[in-house]
Amino acid sequence: MAIQVSTLARHPGVRTEEQISQLKHQWSVYQRENSLKTTAQRELIVDVFLRGSSADTHVSIDELLALVRARNARVGYATVYRTVKHLLDAGLAASRQFGDGQTRYEVAGSESRHHDHLICQKCRLILEFEEPEIERLQDTVATRLGGFKVMQHKLELYGLCPKEQGVSGGQCPGDDAQKPEPRVARR
Amino acid sequence: MAIQVSTLARHPGVRTEEQISQLKHQWSVYQRENSLKTTAQRELIVDVFLRGSSADTHVSIDELLALVRARNARVGYATVYRTVKHLLDAGLAASRQFGDGQTRYEVAGSESRHHDHLICQKCRLILEFEEPEIERLQDTVATRLGGFKVMQHKLELYGLCPKEQGVSGGQCPGDDAQKPEPRVARR
DNA sequence: CTAGATGCAAAAGTTTTGCAAAGCC
DNA sequence: GGCTTTGCAAAACTTTTGCATCTAG
Secondary structure, eight states, X not given: OOOOOTTTTTOTXXXXXXXXXXXXXXXXXXXXXXXXXOOHXXXXXXXXXXXXXXXXXXXXXXXXXXXXXXTOSXXXXXXXXXXXXXXXXXXXXXXXXXXXXXXXXXXXXXXXXOOEEEEETTTOOEEEEOOTHHHHHHHHHHHHHSSOEEEEEEEEEEEEOXXXXXXXXXXXXXXXXXXXXXXXXXX | OOOOOTXXXXXTTOOOXXXXXXXXXXXXXXXXXXXXXXXXXXXXXXXXXXXXXXXXXXXXXXXXXXXXXXXXXXXXXXXXXXXXHHHHHTTSEEEEEOSSSSEEEEEOSTTSXXXXXXXXXXXXXXXXXXXXXXXXXXXXXXXXXXSOEEEEEEEEEEEEOGGGSSOSSOOOTTTSOOOOOOOSSOO
16 A cells, blocks of 8 residues: 555645745845845845745755755855755744754745655655644643743654655655765855 | 643753663663773763753753863864764764754763754753653654654743743743853864 | 773864945845 | 945864874773
8 A cells, every 4th residue: 555645745846826926025025125136146036936846845955055056156155054044034934953964945925835744864855844732732842931931933744755664775755865075066 | 830841841951870870871772782982081971961951951962061171171073063963973972953053962872752842942951841642743744644653742832931921021941141161162 | 901981183064253345126 | 326235265163083192902
């Protein structure tokens, strides 16, 4: 019996045009409020990030830069870092650390419902899921803590995906681990 | 009405001698299994880590080294990193990233019950709490995911501690942020 | 004696910053 | 024109590694 993984992940990367333009509107509001100028690089980075193809949910800065450079080679690291910082500030991006040493970013914003993550400890596959119950849990704890005001949470489940269970040397979606290329520009 | 924070934190640092020796036993088993030699430095690091005073739950490598050097100045970074790696491997330490850029470590092991964290976004105070409900939640998701085997979870709640709420420029336990000293030895 | 451990310094990897040049408004 | 942004390189910071030396077993 095949296990339907795809129904669990929130159709990553399948963002409708409508959602994209909603997110872009949120971005332009932020731009105006902070008197940010509109530059080709920044717009490109934002566009690439918000559209994120299904393979590129949870991008690292490196990956994002690579995607951006595919469309415009003359973009520097610093610009990506600075732009992502703006996206975080605008609430359009959220950062996550899954323990692989890199900070990863995913699309947030009013359009996206909150979700949590399940990470395969063997193959590093990352799945998303929604669990409304946890909001209730959060409130329970908040109440017990009395004075605390809980703003957000991060829940990560770590375990083994179907392909890894029992298989000692089995392969896995993320297992064909081509050593990450040395970063695009290193000194 | 004062809020009883202390009852929520699992009495951090108040580990009984019995617990300590239980942990040390676990360590010595690991040592034997992996033919690790007993050296003064390593024993010291392990001791300092496992005893961790109430202020020193969730230590960073830097903090741990500082504590260790207070007792023996001739210990290097590398040794601390290598020893902590052993502790992780032995299941006596667990690593956490709370978004302040440093990896932090806390005591794990059979003695300690699982717990989760609440982090004040303003003052970086870290509290621990237990919430049995979440194990059930974990199972719910595992069931829904069908083929997944969930091994562990991390739940982090981010919010504002009592002292920070409503106070725009208010101070906070962790707010007297003396800029972190430049690391102990830098080139 | 020998395998493992240490300390140092260098290297590696990620993120930030200073600055001159270029671009937006 | 003035203020923001960019790209580059250098700096800052965390973690790992190579190696000569030392030490527990």
